[in-house]
Amino acid sequence: MNTEEKLTILARAAKYDVSCSSSGSTRSNKKGTLGSTHKSGICHSWTEDGRCVSLLKILLTNYCIYDCLYCENGASNDIKRASFTPDEIASLTEKFYRRNYIEGLFLSSAIMKNEDHTMELLTTVVKKLREEYAFNGYIHMKAIPGADQRLIKEAGSHVDRLSINIELPTKRSLQLLAPEKNSKHIISSMKTVSQKIIERTKEKKKFKKAPSFVPAGQSTQLIVGASADSDHDILRLSENLYQNMGLKRVYYSAFIPVTNKHQNILPAVNNPPYLREHRLYQADWLLRFYRFTSKELFSDTGKNLSLDLDPKAHFALNNFHLFPVEINKASKTLLLRVPGIGPKSTKKIIMARKHASLGFDDLKRMGIVLKRARYFITCRGKYFGGVPFKKDIIKNRLIAGPEYKQLSLWESGIT
Amino acid sequence: MSLTIYYIYDGSFTGLLSALYYALNDKEKDKNKNIYILKENTQITQDLFAEYKKIKPDEDLANQISKKIKSDILSNTLSKIYYVFLSELDGVENIIFDYLKISFKEGSQIDEMLSNKTVDKLNKIRNKVSKERHRMLGFLRFKKLNMGIYYAPMEPDYDILTLIAPHFTKRLGDQSWVIHDVKREKCALYNQEDLIYTIENIPADKLVEDKEEQEFKNLWKKYFDHVTIKERKNLKLQQQFLPKKYWKYLPEKE
Ligand code: SF4
Numbered sequence: 131m132n133t134e135e136k137l138t139i140l141a142r143a144a145k146y147d148v149s150c151s152s153s154g155s156t157r158s159n160k161k162g163t164l165g166s167t168h169k170s171g172i173c174h175s176w177t178e179d180g181r182c183v184s185l186l187k188i189l190l191t192n193y194c195i196y197d198c199l200y201c202e203n204g205a206s207n208d209i210k211r212a213s214f215t216p217d218e219i220a221s222l223t224e225k226f227y228r229r230n231y232i233e234g235l236f237l238s239s240a241i242m243k244n245e246d247h248t249m250e251l252l253t254t255v256v257k258k259l260r261e262e263y264a265f266n267g268y269i270h271m272k273a274i275p276g277a278d279q280r281l282i283k284e285a286g287s288h289v290d291r292l293s294i295n296i297e298l299p300t301k302r303s304l305q306l307l308a309p310e311k312n313s314k315h316i317i318s319s320m321k322t323v324s325q326k327i328i329e330r331t332k333e334k335k336k337f338k339k340a341p342s343f344v345p346a347g348q349s350t351q352l353i354v355g356a357s358a359d360s361d362h363d364i365l366r367l368s369e370n371l372y373q374n375m376g377l378k379r380v381y382y383s384a385f386i387p388v389t390n391k392h393q394n395i396l397p398a399v400n401n402p403p404y405l406r407e408h409r410l411y412q413a414d415w416l417l418r419f420y421r422f423t424s425k426e427l428f429s430d431t432g433k434n435l436s437l438d439l440d441p442k443a444h445f446a447l448n449n450f451h452l453f454p455v456e457i458n459k460a461s462k463t464l465l466l467r468v469p470g471i472g473p474k475s476t477k478k479i480i481m482a483r484k485h486a487s488l489g490f491d492d493l494k495r496m497g498i499v500l501k502r503a504r505y506f507i508t509c510r511g512k513y514f515g516g517v518p519f520k521k522d523i524i525k526n527r528l529i530a531g532p533e534y535k536q537l538s539l540w541e542s543g544i545t
Numbered sequence: 546m547s548l549t550i551y552y553i554y555d556g557s558f559t560g561l562l563s564a565l566y567y568a569l570n571d572k573e574k575d576k577n578k579n580i581y582i583l584k585e586n587t588q589i590t591q592d593l594f595a596e597y598k599k600i601k602p603d604e605d606l607a608n609q610i611s612k613k614i615k616s617d618i619l620s621n622t623l624s625k626i627y628y629v630f631l632s633e634l635d636g637v638e639n640i641i642f643d644y645l646k647i648s649f650k651e652g653s654q655i656d657e658m659l660s661n662k663t664v665d666k667l668n669k670i671r672n673k674v675s676k677e678r679h680r681m682l683g684f685l686r687f688k689k690l691n692m693g694i695y696y697a698p699m700e701p702d703y704d705i706l707t708l709i710a711p712h713f714t715k716r717l718g719d720q721s722w723v724i725h726d727v728k729r730e731k732c733a734l735y736n737q738e739d740l741i742y743t744i745e746n747i748p749a750d751k752l753v754e755d756k757e758e759q760e761f762k763n764l765w766k767k768y769f770d771h772v773t774i775k776e777r778k779n780l781k782l783q784q785q786f787l788p789k790k791y792w793k794y795l796p797e798k799e
Contacts, residue, residue, distance in 0.1 A: 138771050145772040162737050166715045174683040177773040180782030225761050229687045481657040492660040
C-alpha cells in the first residue's frame, strides 16, 4: 500500500477528533533549526465544514484488538485497514511542515497487538522527529491508557501535549460500551502524567534548563450521547479533572453511530447531538475562564443543559435579580456574568471607564457586541434593552434573536 | 487666518518619522497652525495659501523621534504606528500624527483611552493589519524549487512582508527561502543565516518546481479532502475564516 492510500484511510479515521488546538506551548529553538511553536496557535487552512486545520491529524494504525461499541475501528467492523511505519509519519510531518501546510503533528492510534507495542511505536515516531529530524514543531499525542508507565513518560518528554482519553464519563457506561477498557488504567495513566508534570514544573523553577515535560499540558476526550450519562455527570467530571488533575482541556465529541450492530445497547441516533456538544463546550468555557462551578450551571433545572439557551444566558435568567448591571460601576465578576460580554470586553470596559464615563455608543465604538448584552446592562443609569426589563420578554428575545441562529456549532467559545 | 502647512514625505517609514519630527515640533511652537502630512505623489487640490515642505528621510531625526516615542509614551507605541503605516490606507499619516499629539500629552495612559475617537481609529487599523499578519503566518505556502530553495508567493492587502518574515526565520531556520509579495514586487530572502529584503523581482525561469513538489502537494490535497466532514459542509463558514482572496496560492484550493 502506498503512502497516499494509507494517508487516506488513516486521516479519515482521525477526522472526527475535535481537538485542533495547537496553542499553549512556546518551544524555544536554536538558530538555524527546523520548527517553532506559537503561543496562540495558527490555523493553516479551513475545511469545507469550517474547521481549522492546524495539525496533521492521523492514526498510526486503525487495526484494533478491541471492539468498543461506539468506535469505527472496533475489531468486528469490516473496514479498510492500514498502518504507517514510524518513518513514514516522521517524514510526512517534516515535508508538510517545510511547506508551511501545518503547525505540527497530532498522532493517535488504535491498539495493535497490545498496549505496550502500540505505545512503543508511537514513542518511536516522536523520538525520531525530535532527535533525527531535529523537529521543534508542535506535537500532540494520544497516549494509550494502560501502557507501561515508562513508555508514557518517555513519550511525554518529547511531545507538547499528551491526551489520555476517558471516552465515557462514568464507570457504568464504560463497562457497558467498552468492556475491554479498564477505568482504573485510564485514571492511573492520567495520574502518571499529571504527577510528572507537577514534578517537572518544580524542577524547572529551580533550574531553567531542566528538560520540559508535556509543556502544553494534558487533555482528554469524552463522547457525548452514546451513553445515558447526563450533562451534569459530564461537567462534574470535567470540573474534577481541571481542579484535581490539572488538565488543560477536556474535549467533547458528539457520538456518531458507525454500525447498527449494537442497536440493542446503543441509543438510536438520527442526528448526532452536535448542539449538545456545543453547549458542553460553552459550559466548559465557563468553568475554565469565568470560575463558574458546575453546580451553578444546573441550579434549578434538570440534569442537562438547555438546548434553547446558551448556559450563560440560562444562568442570567435564573439569577435575574443580579441584573441589569451598571457598566460604569459593576465589578469585574459581574461584568463577566453579563451574556454577550466576555473577558476581552470586560477588560476593555474596565480600562476605558477609568478615563471617561461610558455611554451606549462608546461601547459600540469599542467593538463590544451588544446584541444580547443590551438586555442586561445600563449605561449611566439608562437602560437600552428596548423592551421592558422582564424575564419572560427577555428570554423570548434571546431565544428568537437572529444571533442564536447564526451561532456556529463549531465555535466553542462563549462570550 | 491660521496658517496651513503640508509636510511631504517619500513614502518610507523613515521618511514618515522625519516628517513627524518636524510636524510635532511645529505644533508645539504654534498651536494654531494646521499641519498635515502627505505622501509624495498623493493627489490633492492645491491650497493657494498653504505652505508645502518636502522632507527628506533622515535616519537621525527618525531615531530621535523613535526614542522619544518609546520613552515618553509606551514601549509598544512605535510598533503600533509601524503596523498602521503598513496598512497603506489613505490619510493614515494624519491619524498617526493626531494619535501622537494626544499620546505625548497623555503618556502611558493612551492605551486605555479606548473611547477616544483617534485612539479607536488607530487601533482598528492596527488590528486589521495584525489580523492579516496572523492569517498569513498560516496561509503562506512554500514550494520547493529545483535549485533547493523554498519559494512562497503572496498578495496581501497590507504591506506585511517585514511582519511575517522573522517568524519564518525561526520556524524554517534550516532551509533557504524566499517570500515574495507579488503585488508590491518585494521579497524577503533567507539563507539560513541572514534575512534581507529586496525589491528585485524573481525571473520566472528561476521558478521551476522540484520533482518531489507535485507529490507532496497531492498528498496534502488528499489529506485536506479526507478530513472534511461532508455532512457538516458549511462553505460560508469556511470563507469567513479563509476568504477567497487568499485561495490563489493554496494547493488545497487549486
Ligand atoms: S480501543 Fe480505541 S480504536 Fe480500538 S475499538 Fe476501542 S476506541 Fe476504537
